[in-house]
Amino acid sequence: MAAPPPNILWIVTTQWRAQAAGYAGDPNARTPHLDALAAQSVNYAQAVTPHPFGPFARAAMLTGVPSPENGVRDYFDPLPPGAQTIAHALGARGYLTAFFGKWHLSERDQNAELVGEAHARVIVPPERRGGFEFWEGFESGFLLNNPWLHGTRLPAPRQFPGYQSDVVCGRAGDRIEEIGSGIPDTGERRRKAGGPRSETEEPRPPGFGWKNEGWGRGSREDDGNPSLPYPESGVEDRPRPWFCVVSLEPPHPPYDAPVPRGGASWESQAIVLPANVPRGGEVEARARRELAGYYQHLEATDRAIGRLLARVPVEKTVVVFTSVHGDMHGANGLFRKGWPHEESVRVPLLVRAPGPRGPSPGLLNSGLVSLIDLPRTALRWADAGSGDPVAAKEIQLISMPSVVGLPHQCDRVWRGVRTRTRKLVLTEGGAPWLFFDLEHDPGELRNRSSDPGWAREIAELRCLL
Secondary structure, three states, X not given: OOOOOOEEEEEEEOOOOOOOOHHHOOOOOOOHHHHHHHHOOEEEOOOEOOOOOHHHHHHHHHHOOOOOOOOOOOOOOOOOOOOOOHHHHHHHOOOEEEEEEEOOOOOOOOOOOOOOHHHHOOOOOHHHOOOOOXXXXXXXXXXXXXXXXXXXXXXXXXXXXXXXXXXXXHHHHHHHHXXXXXXXXXXXXXXXXXXXXXXXXXXXXXXXXXXXXXOOOOOOOOOOOOOOOOOOOOEXXXXXXXXXEEEOOOOOOOOOOOOOOOOOOOOHHHOOOOOOOOOOOHHHHHHHHHHHHHHHHHHHHHHHHHHHXXXXXXXXXXXXXXXXXXXXXXXXXXXXXXXXXXXXXXXOEEEEOOHHHOOOOOEEEOOEOEHHHHHHHHHHHHHHOOOOOOOOEOOEEEEEOOOOOOOOOOOOOEEEEEOOOEEEEEEOOOOEEEEEEOOOOOOOOOOXXXXXXXXXXXXXXXXXX
């Protein structure tokens, strides 16, 4: 008998670089919950983001199509309302789909402040929510405390007290437990797909797969706990699998934002810096200041993720942990993201398979995988119920489709190819800009792009672009 399709949970952070975890060997990171997850997972240590900047990476991760082909070329481009996402595909397979947290793919005012309450309260209309049946989150705003949420149950933005990771993980955990019981919070069972509707239910927005309503689309939205007045006739007892994305903003700046008490305290001078951070000047001083706050947000978010994972049915759920991109933090003298260096493009990727159906846990996999592979991977799990979590490739393509006019970000358009041991990056015009021997120079300290001794390899990789 074929295994039933598993639930699928994506936990997606922002600016969490692959190196920054206890299980990855970072001496500064205190991530006990992710370390425990890594011991139960396959660790894809060579995973990359296709585009090291939020909107481009998020669009590619949800659609399985790179930017700008998915419609997102500029930082302010929204995901087109007709774009097909993994939520559409899994919804068509009978999955209940839900999204919690940071969206960053809706229309935004280019002249408005990016940071603050006004941005955090921007409404993402239903037709802009990527086909998720249940949606509760915020466009952006970079408020790491007391976030504003709106969505399926919250027609107007509502502020929730607490650290953002705690709030979003807590809200997602509540819904996972409710749907895991197969019984909505009224005590009634879910209405059978296609069955009669209650007269008190709201009209369905166009373009959504509303045939599966297990996430609790109800008529009452005043207190965040929906009522589900489903009729007695037409109910079904068969549980449906669910797909849930929990999208967290931390450890994104501001790195000096407060974190909950109870964690460690980092002194900037005690931070252990990698060798590729220049010493003795402002780059080192700034890197130490930022990293002291960065590691506090890592630890606080690790705790929130641990509490969420404790509420997930282990034997029925594929868990994916990753980030949309990393952060340079002074490596090679650079800061923030958008750059083609390892600190910016390489991301954590842990995949825990349910029960004995997947590969042995605790494996370190050196295969080349990308966030853009996650939709196809989810469909394989949905269709087969088991198998290798992520299909590795021989190369991965990386790029920045446009220049984002924000301080300290990458200053040019580029495209590149990465293998296990090499990385070639071309300018917008196609000229070699960077070439690194990752095998012998993991810190990318020696740019070989104009070295005649590497000309043949550069030409071979260039053909792949």
